[in-house]
Amino acid sequence: MLTTSGALAVELKGVVKRYHKLLAVNQLNLSINMGEIFGLLGPNGSGKSTTLKMLLGLVKPDEGSIIVLGKDVQKDPVAVKQQVGYVPESPRLYEFLTGIEYLDFIGDIYGMSTEEKKSRITEYLKALQLEGREGDMISSYSEGMKQKIALISAFLHKPRLLILDEPLNALDPRSARIVKEVLHKLKMQGVTAIMSTHVLEIAQAICDRIGIMYQGKLLALGNMSELRQMAKLPDSGLEDIFLKLTGTDDLKAVVEELLK
Numbered sequence: 001m002l003t004t005s006g007a008l009a010v011e012l013k014g015v016v017k018r019y020h021k022l023l024a025v026n027q028l029n030l031s032i033n034m035g036e037i038f039g040l041l042g043p044n045g046s047g048k049s050t051t052l053k054m055l056l057g058l059v060k061p062d063e064g065s066i067i068v069l070g071k072d073v074q075k076d077p078v079a080v081k082q083q084v085g086y087v088p089e090s091p092r093l094y095e096f097l098t099g100i101e102y103l104d105f106i107g108d109i110y111g112m113s114t115e116e117k118k119s120r121i122t123e124y125l126k127a128l129q130l131e132g133r134e135g136d137m138i139s140s141y142s143e144g145m146k147q148k149i150a151l152i153s154a155f156l157h158k159p160r161l162l163i164l165d166e167p168l169n170a171l172d173p174r175s176a177r178i179v180k181e182v183l184h185k186l187k188m189q190g191v192t193a194i195m196s197t198h199v200l201e202i203a204q205a206i207c208d209r210i211g212i213m214y215q216g217k218l219l220a221l222g223n224m225s226e227l228r229q230m231a232k233l234p235d236s237g238l239e240d241i242f243l244k245l246t247g248t249d250d251l252k253a254v255v256e257e258l259l260k
């Protein structure tokens with residue numbers, strides 16, 4: 001059994017990640033509570049994916065400490081991975097397998113019983129409208145269909161923590177809605193989810209708290225009303241807050257320059 005430190009699912013302290021001279025993550029301190037849906041936002045290249053990969057031990061930090069579900073990720077990466085479901089930014093699936101073969105394989109990796117595996121795979125294939133296509137090779141799937149397989153593989157073994165890097169990528173509105181509802185239901189069961197996204201309306205609708213990254217640093221952190229206060233935009237939605245805080249609210253001038 002894993003122990004958890006207090007009610008924290010994730011704790012990053014002074015985390016730094018450099019790719020040669022490029023500072024991708026710069027002194028990041030972040031605590032995420034158990035049972036929270038946390039949204040990680042930020043412009044392209046701000047360090048979201050690097051941060052999420054460090055939570056899984058896929059990328060090693062140069063400095064700082066990372067505790068996930070009470071475990072030091074560097075020392076105990078397998079124990080962490082067993083309890084985490086991960087959807088990478090560009091999922092690499094075994095494309096020569098069929099959808100059902102792939103999901104079956106993932107279920108085996110997590111040691112699921114045949115019965116549980118079968119019933120959960122069937123439910124998810126149905127919910128995400130992949131029924132009837134599960135016997136086709138993954139290489140023949142559309143982008144959104146591949147994304148659905150990646151999502152099902154993350155949810156399949158009922159992980160306590162979901163790390164989702166742009167989970168709604170390529171999904172049609174109905175499927176995005178279903179993923180949103182599933183996350184909400186899982187939260188009720190105590191599951192923690194950390195997701196990066198550029199879909200601000202979804203982040204606003206489902207995230208308990210949001211962190212906005214900018215150039216490797218956490219620029220703002222809080223729930224919607226706290227973010228509104230920080231941006232001094234009392235009546236605004238997340239898009240305006242995001243644009244103001246990341247200094248990209250002067251879009252009109254940029255577009256005019258382009259069209260000159």
Ligand SMILES: Nc1ncnc2c1ncn2[C@@H]1O[C@H](COP(=O)(O)OP(=O)(O)OP(=O)(O)O)[C@@H](O)[C@H]1O
Binds near residue numbers: 050
């Ligand atoms: N493997 C790598 N080698 C070198 N540089 C990298 C590598 N991975 C990421 N970077 C750099 O680190 C910075 C942060 O990248 P990261 O992928 O974490 O950004 P992101 O916030 O996820 O962006 P996006 O919204 O485009 O997905 C970028 O400047 C990127 O070029």
Ligand SMILES: [Mg+2]
Binds near residue numbers: 048050089165
């Ligand atoms: Mg990314």
